[in-house]
Amino acid sequence: xxxxxxxxxxxxxxxxxxxxxxxxxxxxxxxxxxxxxxxxxxxxxxxxxxxxxxxxxxxxxxxxxxxxxxxxxxxxxxxxxxxxxxxxxxxxxxxxxxxxxxxxxxxxxxxxxxxxxxxxxxxxxxxxxxxxxxxxxxxxxxxxxxxxxxxxxxxxxxxxxxxxxxxxxxxxxxxxxxxxxxxxxxxxxxxxxxxxxxxxxxxxxxxxxxxxxxxxxxxxxxxxxxxxxxxxxxxxxxxxxxxxxxxxxxxxxxxxxxxxxxxxxxxxxxxxxxxxxxxxxxxxxxxxxxxxxxxxxxxxxxxxxxxxxxxxxxxxxxxxxxxxxxxxxxxxxxxxxxxxxxxxxxxxxxxxxxxxxxxxxxxxxxxxxxxxxxxxxxxxxxxxxxxxxxxxxxxxxxxxxxxxxxxxxxxxxxxxxxxxxxxxxxxxxxxxxxxxxxxxxxxxxxxxxxxxxxxxxxxxxxxxxxxxxxxxxxxxxxxxxxxxxxxxxxxxxxxxxxxxxxxxxxxxxxxxxxxxxxxxxxxxxxxxxxxxxxxxxxxxxxxxxxxxxxxxxxxxxxxxxxxxxxxx
Ligand SMILES: Cc1cc2nc3c(=O)[nH]c(=O)nc-3n(C[C@H](O)[C@H](O)[C@H](O)COP(=O)(O)OP(=O)(O)OC[C@H]3O[C@@H](n4cnc5c(N)ncnc54)[C@H](O)[C@@H]3O)c2cc1C
Numbered sequence: 001x002x003x004x005x006x007x008x009x010x011x012x013x014x015x016x017x018x019x020x021x022x023x024x025x026x027x028x029x030x031x032x033x034x035x036x037x038x039x040x041x042x043x044x045x046x047x048x049x050x051x052x053x054x055x056x057x058x059x060x061x062x063x064x065x066x067x068x069x070x071x072x073x074x075x076x077x078x079x080x081x082x083x084x085x086x087x088x089x090x091x092x093x094x095x096x097x098x099x100x101x102x103x104x105x106x107x108x109x110x111x112x113x114x115x116x117x118x119x120x121x122x123x124x125x126x127x128x129x130x131x132x133x134x135x136x137x138x139x140x141x142x143x144x145x146x147x148x149x150x151x152x153x154x155x156x157x158x159x160x161x162x163x164x165x166x167x168x169x170x171x172x173x174x175x176x177x178x179x180x181x182x183x184x185x186x187x188x189x190x191x192x193x194x195x196x197x198x199x200x201x202x203x204x205x206x207x208x209x210x211x212x213x214x215x216x217x218x219x220x221x222x223x224x225x226x227x228x229x230x231x232x233x234x235x236x237x238x239x240x241x242x243x244x245x246x247x248x249x250x251x252x253x254x255x256x257x258x259x260x261x262x263x264x265x266x267x268x269x270x271x272x273x274x275x276x277x278x279x280x281x282x283x284x285x286x287x288x289x290x291x292x293x294x295x296x297x298x299x300x301x302x303x304x305x306x307x308x309x310x311x312x313x314x315x316x317x318x319x320x321x322x323x324x325x326x327x328x329x330x331x332x333x334x335x336x337x338x339x340x341x342x343x344x345x346x347x348x349x350x351x352x353x354x355x356x357x358x359x360x361x362x363x364x365x366x367x368x369x370x371x372x373x374x375x376x377x378x379x380x381x382x383x384x385x386x387x388x389x390x391x392x393x394x395x396x397x398x399x400x401x402x403x404x405x406x407x408x409x410x411x412x413x414x415x416x417x418x419x420x421x422x423x424x425x426x427x428x429x430x431x432x433x434x435x436x437x438x439x440x441x442x443x444x445x446x447x448x449x450x451x452x453x454x455x456x457x458x459x460x461x462x463x464x465x466x467x468x469x470x471x472x473x474x475x476x477x478x479x480x481x482x483x484x485x486x487x488x489x490x491x492x493x494x495x496x497x498x499x500x501x502x503x504x505x506x507x508x509x510x511x512x513x514x515x516x517x518x519x520x521x522x523x524x525x526x527x528x529x530x531x532x533x534x535x536x537x538x539x540x541x542x543x544x545x546x547x548x549x550x551x552x553x554x555x556x557x558x559x560x561x562x563x564x565x566x567x568x
Contacts, residue, residue, distance in 0.1 A: 027142050027146055028147060029087065029093060032092045036136060039129075041119045043126075044120050048115075049116060049118055051115050053111065054109060054111050055111065057109050060106045061233065064121060064122050064123075065121045066110065066118045066120055067092075067119040068091055068118055069118060071113075071115050071116020073095065073110055073111065074111050075109075076109045077108050080216070096143075097148045098181060100140075102234075103236060105232070105233040107151065130312055131312070144308075148181055155185035159177065159212060160212070160213040161185070161213075162189060162198060162204075162209065162210065162212075163187075164210075166454055167369075167370065168368050173225075175379060179276035179278050179303075179304075189206065189209060208221035215232070218231055225320040226320040226339075229321075234320070235318045238270075238318065242268075242344075244268055244343060245562070246268075246345060249323040249348070250271075250272075250486070251351075252282070253279060253302075253303065253306065253551040254279075254537040254551035254552065256271075256307060256555070257551065257552040258351060259313075261556045271318065272337055274321070274322030274323075277306075277317065278304070278307070280354070284375070285298060285381070286400065290548050290549055291549060299548075321337045321338065322337065322338045347562045349534075349535045349558050350494075350535065351538050351555065353483075353486055354540060355483055355486060356480075356481070356483050357484060359372070359392075361450055367477075371452065371455050371456025371475050371476055373477070374479055381404065381405055384408075386409065386410050388410050388411045389478060390459060390477045391478045391480060392480060393482070394421040398416075398480035399426070401480055411439075411440065413474070414433065414441045414442065415442045415461065445464060446461065446462055448461060448462045458474070487500055494529040494530050495515070502529055502540055502541050504541055505524050505526040505527055525564070527554060532565070535558040537551065537555050537557075
């Protein structure tokens with residue numbers, strides 16, 4: 001009845017371009033040499049273990065790492081009184097998966113099946129090993145990531161999601177779990193006759209959908225992302241008494257890059273992310289222009305790697321915790337998050353990006369995730385297989401979405417208000433759109449109405465050449481029409497341009513600085529806002545380039561200036 005949910009399972013990260021099945025297996029469960037085991041032993045402690053000892057239990061908050069020196073340990077997934085054997089580790093093999101890096105609760109039980117000896121490292125000792133031993137870092141990180149991908153592919157998590165393709169909440173929860181790399185099993189109410197039994201067992205009605213069964217017992221009805229993060233223990237407690245070197249707000253490419261550079265250069269880094277790591281880039285189906293990925297890479301995979309990388313260096317990343325207010329009239333600055341907690345920091349990097357503009361119709365919200373989408377990933381694509389879709393917009397993201405969707409849908413109608421596609425669209429995309437018989441470009445056209453009940457059923461669109469309005473039975477619209485910056489939480493703290501983006505460095509005029517009360521004799525650094533020690537990077541910054549590469553570059557540049565601010 002349960003369907004395993006796969007995310008890029010056929011495209012495992014950080015391995016050779018086309019690994020053979022046996023090489024993937026070797027990377028998943030490598031056997032370390034005696035010399036490698038000895039290097040690990042220097043970071044931890046040896047301990048004797050007896051048959052039946054439980055080394056880690058499911059949902060444990062503290063999850064040590066084990067290398068088998070002698071004997072055998074089993075990794076098991078308990079569920080309703082039974083146990084599924086996931087793998088047995090023998091001499092030279094080691095325990096652990098993505099949880100070792102994220103510091104989240106254990107998804108499995110580890111029990112000794114043959115007595116012997118293990119080496120045990122706590123998470124801090126493991127992170128220290130990974131940061132200092134390049135060879136072991138590669139072996140361990142690759143195994144952890146591949147094992148997490150395997151768990152996702154087999155749906156071997158501690159979460160069951162019961163939902164419907166016609167429900168926006170289901171899409172939101174799926175996206176949240178997927179972008180957090182959390183394995184889950186999915187029960188589709190529309191196609192699964194036995195699903196009602198499952199609902200009855202937990203006394204939930206179809207109105208409560210989506211329902212999330214968290215760690216086998218808690219039944220969450222249409223939960224918020226924050227509630228899911230709390231239930232699954234995504235976030236450690238925040239030490240609000242600690243003064244941070246740098247707080248980063250937003251974990252898109254710009255914020256994750258700042259976290260990687262900051263943490264790897266010894267800064268104490270705390271990141272707040274309103275939703276899930278990855279930002280807009282996380283919803284990109286394929287990024288083909290990011291340096292070093294000649295065959296392209298999905299935004300989800302790129303940002304998942306960056307997330308793991310930042311945590312490997314010790315950055316603390318809080319998920320589903322948004323910044324709600326900045327206290328900027330005294331130092332150190334205080335960032336208040338949406339649950340009321342306040343954190344003090346000596347420097348701040350604002351990387352909150354931008355959000356897609358919504359269509360100007362009163363009923364637009366009711367179709368979000370139920371026919372109206374702002375990103376085109378495999379998740380949305382599978383909802384419109386063999387149906388006609390509309391992609392609105394003439395820029396690069398609209399072009400990418402059209403080309404990507406054309407592979408699986410019946411036909412793509414690409415709609416722009418202008419006479420032609422945007423000047424900013426890459427030449428390669430324009431060629432692909434023109435050459436693709438599955439895409440029709442409608443210029444000087446616009447949507448004037450959306451119709452439907454629970455799901456979008458029809459679209460009214462106007463041809464602005466003759467003002468004729470027609471209604472089409474099209475159930476899926478992808479809005480790719482530009483974005484507005486996420487700066488509401490900053491109130492009056494930093495100078496903004498006329499579109500609400502944050503002004504930085506040379507963009508700040510003498511008048512801006514006088515108005516802001518700039519107190520220093522030096523001018524603002526590149527990427528520094530009108531508030532000393534506060535930087536803005538990526539798509540939230542005035543004059544940004546709207547590229548992953550520029551967001552990543554700006555994140556690293558800001559860290560270089562944070563060092564200078566901290567030394568002043
Ligand atoms: C569908 C799509 C395809 C794209 N394709 C490409 C491409 O092929 N190549 C390319 O170079 N670029 C591409 N882009 C553009 C690129 O993704 C963006 O330029 C880039 O993601 C900007 O990064 P960022 O970190 O500045 O902002 P974002 O990616 O917008 O990330 C900002 C993050 O901040 C979080 N946030 C917002 N407010 C708060 C708050 N108050 N507290 C805490 N967190 C908050 C958000 O949840 C988000 O995770 C694409 C964009 C889209 C949408």
